[in-house]
Amino acid sequence: MFFSKSFIPILKNNPAEAKIKSHQLMLRTGMIKQSSAGIYSWLPLGFKVMKKIEQIVREEQDKIGAQEILMPTIQSAEIWKESGRYKDYGEEMLRIKDRQSRDMLYGPTNEELITDIFRTSIKSYKSLPQLLYHIQWKFRDELRPRFGIMRCREFYMKDAYSFDINDEEALFSYNKFFLAYLKTFKRLNLSAIPMAADTGPIGGNLSHEFIILADTGESKIYTDKRIFKVNSDNTKLEKESLNKLRDEFKKFYSVTDEKYDENEFNNKVPEEFRLKTKGIEVGHIFYFGDKYSMPMNSSVDHQGKKEFVKMGSYGVGVSRLVGAIIEAKYNDKKEIMKWPQSISPYDCAIIPLVTKGDKKNLEKSINLSKKLKEYNIDYLIDDSEESFSAKIKKFNLIGIPSQVVVGNKTEGDNFEFINIGKESINLNSNQIIEFINQSKKN
DSSP, X not given: OBGGGSOOOOOSSOOTTOOSHHHHHHHHTTSEEEEETTEEEEOHHHHHHHHHHHHHHHHHHHHTTOEEOOOOSEEEHHHHHHHTOTTXXXXXXXXXXXXTOOEEEEOSOOHHHHHHHHHTTOOBGGGOOEEEEXXXXXXXXXXXXXXXXXXXXXXXXXXXXXXXXXXXXXHHHHHXXXXXHHHHHHHTTOOEEEEEOOOGGGOOSEEEEEEEEOTTOSEEEEXXXXXXXXXXXXXXXXXXXXXXXXXXXXXSOEEEGGGOOHHHHHHHSOGGGEEEEEEEEEEEEEEEETTTTTTTTOEEEETXXXXXXXXXXXXXXXXXXXXXXXXXXXXXXXXXXXXXXXXXXXXXXEEEOOBTTBOHHHHHHHHHHHHHHHTTOOEEEOOSOOOHHHHHHHHHHHTOSEEEEEOTTOOTTEEEEEETTSOOEEEEHHHHHXXXXXXXXX
C-alpha cells in the first residue's frame, strides 16, 4: 500500500474538543471520525488495529473451549421483562418500537438473549458446561459521552456466558475466564490488574474488573503494589491450578472505588505498599448464579430433577482497548506512539527519501515490499516527497513500530531499520522479516 493511496487523513494539530491522549491521537491520525455524540466511524487505520485486537481476544477465548456465536444488536423487550431488568436497567437502554408496535431495544448486554437461546437448546446436564461468546456492537445511551471511544455510546465488545450445573463447576468456569483475560492483556503488552468490583446492573455477588493504570482513567483504584509481582503465566486448566492462581491475587487488597473501605485498606496493606490511583477498565467478569436462569426458567434435567443452571458473564471492551493501549503507550510530549507489533495497523513502514527528479529509492522500496509480501508482512510505503524529518515525525505519530529507511546510502539488500524508541541498526531483508515475525509472536 502506498501512503498516497491510503485513507489516513492526518491533522496537523490536536482537535480542540479532544481532552485525553487517545482521543487526540485517534482523531489526529484519522483512526476515527465522529458521526454524532458518542458515536464514531472507524476509518482504515483504527479499524485495522481494532480487528487485530479482536483476533487476539478470540484466540484466547477459543483456547479455554468457549464457542463463538453471533447474536443480533436488536433484542425483544419481552425477554428483559421476564428477567425483571427491562424497567430496572435505566435510561442507558435505548428502547424502541418496531412497525408492529412491539417493544424492542438496542442491546446494552446479552444475559437475557443468551439465556433464551440456552433454555430452548440444552435440556440435559450432560451437555454442561457450556461456554459461549460473541463479539458484537453494543449501545448504552451515556448521558455525557466523552473522551472519544473511552466513554462513548456505541462500542464493540466481546461478551461471553457460562452455564454450569452447580456453584463449584461455575467457579471453575469463572476462573477459566479470569486466566484467559490475564493472558489476553499480556499479549497486548498491557499490565492489567484484577480488582474486586461492584456487580452493578448485571447482578450477582462475585465480580472482578481488569484495570490498567492511567492518570486519565475514570476508575479510582486502591491496591497493594505487591500484586504486580503475581505470576500470571500459569497455562494449566486443572481446577486446582486455576483456583490457586486466583487465590494468589486474593492475597493482596485490590479494589475499585465502590468496594473501597479505608480501614480495611490501611489494616491489610503496609504503608509502603499502598497505591491509590486511577485506571481504565478493560474487562469485567461476573458470577451471578441463577439470577437469570430462575426467572427465565432455564433449567436442565439432573438425575430426574430440574436444576436451574448457574451462570456467569465475561466482557472485554474490544474498541475501548484501542484507546486504553494508546493511553498506556503514547508519549504526547514527544508525539510518539508505539503499537505492540501484534496489533500495529501495518507490520512495517517503508520510508524512502524521494525527490521529483530521483525515484531510485522508491524503486528500492517497492522491491523490498515484494519480498515482505511473500511472507505476508503488511507494509505501507511513504511515496510522498516530504522531507525525511517530516516522514519520521508522521510515522512516529501513526505508531508503526518497525520502520525501514531507504536512502541514498542504501546499498544492495541492506537497510536502515528503526524500532521506534531505539537506535537504528542495519539489517538485510531476511533479518527484517525475521525481526517482524518474531515481534508479532511476542
